[in-house]
Amino acid sequence: MSELTQHHYSHCPQYSKILDTLGFDPTIKHTVEDIPFIPVRLFKDYELLSVERSKIVKTMISSGTTGQSVSRIFLDRSTAANQTRVLTKIASDFIGTKRLPMLIIDTSSVIKDRNLFSARGAGILGFSMIGHDVTYALDEDMQLAFTEVEAFCNKHKDENILIFGFTHMIWEYFYKNLAKSGRQLALGNGILIHGGGWKKLSEQAVDNDTFKRMLNNVCGVKRVCNYYGMVEQTGSIFMECEAGYLHCSIFSDIIMRRTDFSVCGMHEAGLVQLMSLLPLSYPGHSILTEDTGEIVGEDDCSCGRLGKYFAIHGRIENAELRGCSDTYAS
Amino acid sequence: MIPMLLKDNVTYLVGDETILSKPLEPYEESLCEFLYELSSTLFASKEAAAYPDIMAFAFWCRKANIAKLKADFGDRRTRLGLGLVFHIAPSNVPVNFAFSFAFGLLSGNANIVRVPSRPFPQTDIICDTIDQLFSYDRFSEIKATTAFVRYEQNDEITSSFCANCNARIIWGGDVTIRNVRNIPMPVRGVEIVFSDRYSFCVIDSPSVIKLDETELNTLAERFYNDTYVMDQNACSSPHLIVWQGEEKELAKERFWMAVSRAVTEKYQLETLNAVDKYTLLCHNAIDIDDITSFKEHGNHLYRITIDSLPDNMDELRGNCGYFYEYDTDVISDIAHVINTRYQTMTYFGVDKTYLLDFVVKNRLAGIDRIVPVGNALDINVIWDGYDIVKSLSRIIDVK
Numbered sequence: 181m182s183e184l185t186q187h188h189y190s191h192c193p194q195y196s197k198i199l200d201t202l203g204f205d206p207t208i209k210h211t212v213e214d215i216p217f218i219p220v221r222l223f224k225d226y227e228l229l230s231v232e233r234s235k236i237v238k239t240m241i242s243s244g245t246t247g248q249s250v251s252r253i254f255l256d257r258s259t260a261a262n263q264t265r266v267l268t269k270i271a272s273d274f275i276g277t278k279r280l281p282m283l284i285i286d287t288s289s290v291i292k293d294r295n296l297f298s299a300r301g302a303g304i305l306g307f308s309m310i311g312h313d314v315t316y317a318l319d320e321d322m323q324l325a326f327t328e329v330e331a332f333c334n335k336h337k338d339e340n341i342l343i344f345g346f347t348h349m350i351w352e353y354f355y356k357n358l359a360k361s362g363r364q365l366a367l368g369n370g371i372l373i374h375g376g377g378w379k380k381l382s383e384q385a386v387d388n389d390t391f392k393r394m395l396n397n398v399c400g401v402k403r404v405c406n407y408y409g410m411v412e413q414t415g416s417i418f419m420e421c422e423a424g425y426l427h428c429s430i431f432s433d434i435i436m437r438r439t440d441f442s443v444c445g446m447h448e449a450g451l452v453q454l455m456s457l458l459p460l461s462y463p464g465h466s467i468l469t470e471d472t473g474e475i476v477g478e479d480d481c482s483c484g485r486l487g488k489y490f491a492i493h494g495r496i497e498n499a500e501l502r503g504c505s506d507t508y509a510s
Numbered sequence: 511m512i513p514m515l516l517k518d519n520v521t522y523l524v525g526d527e528t529i530l531s532k533p534l535e536p537y538e539e540s541l542c543e544f545l546y547e548l549s550s551t552l553f554a555s556k557e558a559a560a561y562p563d564i565m566a567f568a569f570w571c572r573k574a575n576i577a578k579l580k581a582d583f584g585d586r587r588t589r590l591g592l593g594l595v596f597h598i599a600p601s602n603v604p605v606n607f608a609f610s611f612a613f614g615l616l617s618g619n620a621n622i623v624r625v626p627s628r629p630f631p632q633t634d635i636i637c638d639t640i641d642q643l644f645s646y647d648r649f650s651e652i653k654a655t656t657a658f659v660r661y662e663q664n665d666e667i668t669s670s671f672c673a674n675c676n677a678r679i680i681w682g683g684d685v686t687i688r689n690v691r692n693i694p695m696p697v698r699g700v701e702i703v704f705s706d707r708y709s710f711c712v713i714d715s716p717s718v719i720k721l722d723e724t725e726l727n728t729l730a731e732r733f734y735n736d737t738y739v740m741d742q743n744a745c746s747s748p749h750l751i752v753w754q755g756e757e758k759e760l761a762k763e764r765f766w767m768a769v770s771r772a773v774t775e776k777y778q779l780e781t782l783n784a785v786d787k788y789t790l791l792c793h794n795a796i797d798i799d800d801i802t803s804f805k806e807h808g809n810h811l812y813r814i815t816i817d818s819l820p821d822n823m824d825e826l827r828g829n830c831g832y833f834y835e836y837d838t839d840v841i842s843d844i845a846h847v848i849n850t851r852y853q854t855m856t857y858f859g860v861d862k863t864y865l866l867d868f869v870v871k872n873r874l875a876g877i878d879r880i881v882p883v884g885n886a887l888d889i890n891v892i893w894d895g896y897d898i899v900k901s902l903s904r905i906i907d908v909k
Contacts, residue, residue: 198795201795202804222792439780496781
């Protein structure tokens with residue numbers, strides 16, 4: 181982490197200004213807790229690069245669905261390659277190293293522009309690397325392509341199947357369509373990996389358990405595994421284990437912080453700071469999210485995996501400021 | 511009148527659609543008496559006592575203060591209210607609508623007040639109290655000329671209220687004001703707008719050093735009231751602190767330690783606001799070249815010292831305890847940044863006539879208020895450079 185901090189300090193002018201202002205000297209040794217973090221919103225407001233622009237091969241954008249500005253994450257060849265490699269490695273710990281036939285609960289049109297990746301597209305492409313016979317379950321109008329999916333299920337009925345998608349897409353377009361049609365799919369041998377956040381689902385009062393149960397009802401899927409990750413740290417995702425906790429990998433770390441940014445104790449809810457060893461082309465190795473969560477334990481999860489494991493609670497609550505600016509609109 | 515289809519979207523907290531417009535002379539005795547009664551009823555209410563902002567309003571409309579305003583008002587001309595005033599109160603200051611109403615009332619007008627659509631307990635407490643007073647016969651005329659309404663933003667409804675008013679008062683951000691300005695009102699209609707403003711503070715260093723502990727803590731409390739009480743988001747809360755005089759560093763050390771103590775004791779910083787402050791700090795680090803130092807007293811107090819004031823100083827504004835500091839020996843050094851956006855200059859240890867001279871001699875386009883530290887939020891009939899009561903009344907010129 182110290183090396184990455186030094187690297188970005190020397191190569192990203194905005195990052196070095198921030199560290200200078202904070203009075204942080206990257207040339208001396210610091211603990212991981214002391215390494216500054218960049219608020220994720222900064223990636224929306226600035227184009228932060230730690231390599232020459234000509235070295236950029238991919239730009240990832242966060243899905244800006246609500247009319248807000250989008251984050252832009254710049255990847256050079258080696259950062260992009262590391263992301264894929266690490267994603268494969270982390271996923272294989274949960275689904276094995278064998279390439280599985282893969283069903284993607286999305287439409288192929290999200291990955292059309294190969295230079296400009298949305299977080300959705302990036303996730304899909306990243307995970308496609310660990311599957312084969314990749315099939316998209318939704319058509320361009322986000323309708324369930326039932327015939328194709330059924331054919332896919334029949335073809336691979338004796339194998340394990342990897343199913344991948346974004347939590348709210350799966351719920352909205354896969355689960356709801358299936359439930360409404362009353363038809364069933366035979367995905368009992370499927371392993372569903374999904375991520376992207378619970379915001380839209382929690383609005384409908386759907387939690388992780390409900391999600392698992394209802395999906396099992398419509399397609400028999402037994403293994404459902406959520407993951408947590410940010411577009412700013414694609415690749416080094418945090419996977420949900422059999423015991424229901426999210427796990428750090430050897431490529432990542434997590435720290436929960438109090439409102440004064442001091443480090444929380446075990447089981448103490450706080451603001452989520454994420455660390456990743458992957459970002460080289462942009463200063464995203466230590467970021468401050470707007471999520472809250474708690475560390476549940478370290479090295480002693482019942483699933484047997486080592487490292488920190490944790491739970492995410494959701495977004496920080498919106499605090500209304502007092503004051504006399506605006507507005508009519510409210 | 512409000513179009514039939516939209517009627518259901520408007521809630522009358524006080525009064526109804528039949529509003530009478532019969533102007534009175536400003537500070538007419540029955541108007542003043544109503545406010546005295548409102549003041550004492552609020553003071554007696556257990557419910558209201560829980561809200562310092564309601565208490566501040568009750569304190570403002572107490573007899574002694576209104577009588578003083580009345581005495582100060584007299585200009586030996588005969589005036590009458592303009593007629594009907596429509597008020598759009600700011601959405602995030604719970605009690606401001608009550609002040610706006612009181613100003614309209616004291617000027618001799620009928621009033622329709624749009625209260626914030628966001629539910630604040632203060633709104634209901636004040637409206638209920640007013641409604642209660644309206645049951646007395648002696649206030650029947652004020653009752654007939656008063657309405658408090660609540661509705662979600664809707665240009666059609668706003669238009670219907672604007673169509674018949676003789677004046678409108680808009681409190682809000684620039685976007686709100688532009689939006690409402692597009693809505694027509696009668697040709698003779700008067701418009702008073704209270705837009706986003708920028709405020710700063712001037713402190714004399716030796717005067718801070720001279721203070722004993724108690725005095726220092728009082729100063730810190732007063733500064734706290736100007737800033738943190740409204741999350742530093744009121745128009746008159748300072749964002750910039752200008753330090754004058756010898757031994758500035760020593761004075762700052764003393765001052766901010768005392769402020770920090772007051773803040774730690776009283777202020778609850780929300781997590782999102784802490785993230786916002788940190789994000790703004792990163793922005794400033796990238797965008798401002800003249801940062802000489804950044805100091806934090808925990809996340810609840812950030813201080814950024816800048817070397818030279820940029821022309822867009824009024825765009826540098828922090829919330830929830832985020833201050834810019836600038837050192838100077840002559841106040842006229844900052845004259846070049848003052849524009850029409852500047853509202854309040856609070857001061858400590860500096861002679862107010864010296865500050866008034868600074869504004870007048872430099873013929874500045876901004877700064878409408880010069881008040882001691884601690885009085886920044888004291889709203890009054892003279893606000894943003896207007897005498898509101900005079901603006902809402904007309905002179906009958908007799909020769």
